[in-house]
Amino acid sequence: MPSAEDIKLRIEAAIPGARAEVEDYTGGGDHFSATVTAAAFEGLSRIQQHRMVYDVFGAEVGGAIHALALKTQAPSTINTH
Amino acid sequence: MSASQFEPIPMLSSEPAPAPAETQEAGGEGNPIRAAITEAIAEHKVILFMKGNPEAPACGFSARTVAMLQSLEVPFAAVDILPDPRIRQELSAISNWPTIPQLFVDGELVGGCDIVTEMYESGELAQALL
Numbered sequence: 001m002p003s004a005e006d007i008k009l010r011i012e013a014a015i016p017g018a019r020a021e022v023e024d025y026t027g028g029g030d031h032f033s034a035t036v037t038a039a040a041f042e043g044l045s046r047i048q049q050h051r052m053v054y055d056v057f058g059a060e061v062g063g064a065i066h067a068l069a070l071k072t073q074a075p076s077t078i079n080t081h
Numbered sequence: 082m083s084a085s086q087f088e089p090i091p092m093l094s095s096e097p098a099p100a101p102a103e104t105q106e107a108g109g110e111g112n113p114i115r116a117a118i119t120e121a122i123a124e125h126k127v128i129l130f131m132k133g134n135p136e137a138p139a140c141g142f143s144a145r146t147v148a149m150l151q152s153l154e155v156p157f158a159a160v161d162i163l164p165d166p167r168i169r170q171e172l173s174a175i176s177n178w179p180t181i182p183q184l185f186v187d188g189e190l191v192g193g194c195d196i197v198t199e200m201y202e203s204g205e206l207a208q209a210l211l
Binding site: 046047050051059061062068069070 | 180
């Protein structure tokens with residue numbers, strides 16, 4: 001059963017320059033939401049960005065990880081509020 | 082809001098699949114489920130693969146995606162992936178996308194609930210569905 005921290009570390013290890021914030025939003029170790037910012041996302045469509053994150057987990061998404069809600073962004077597109 | 086707002090497609094009819102005359106696509110010996118999915122995507126401008134159906138979604142992500150489409154009052158086709166696990170397997174193999182729901186517009190994967198939500202909030206979804 002992965003923790004939010006596990007998910008975060010795996011994303012950051014697999015995607016160059018990624019910073020991830022991950023929340024286990026049910027506390028059950030199988031529903032996570034992640035916000036990922038990565039230079040590697042630059043110039044990619046949202047679909048491609050999300051695929052990069054899903055690819056870190058392969059068949060675990062939909063398996064042991066029931067849900068991985070994603071928000072992805074390239075550093076250059078971050079809104080400053 | 083009319084009842085014809087969506088058009089559910091039964092993906093698995095009990096009738097046997099017609100002999101594939103010209104399926105050279107993946108599957109080799111012809112894969113009726115994959116062929117049916119590919120055909121459904123090609124034939125519907127807006128099609129949502131989801132858990133449950135629009136009147137009774139079986140998952141919160143599917144429910145939210147349906148609600149966004151309905152609020153834009155766009156007609157869409159819907160396919161319930163739950164009746165047979167092979168539907169999801171084949172769909173994910175085609176789309177290279179692991180999760181459900183999956184929204185396709187004009188034959189292309191737009192995304193799952195997260196992307197659809199972002200696009201809905203930014204107005205891009207309404208644009209894409211025109």
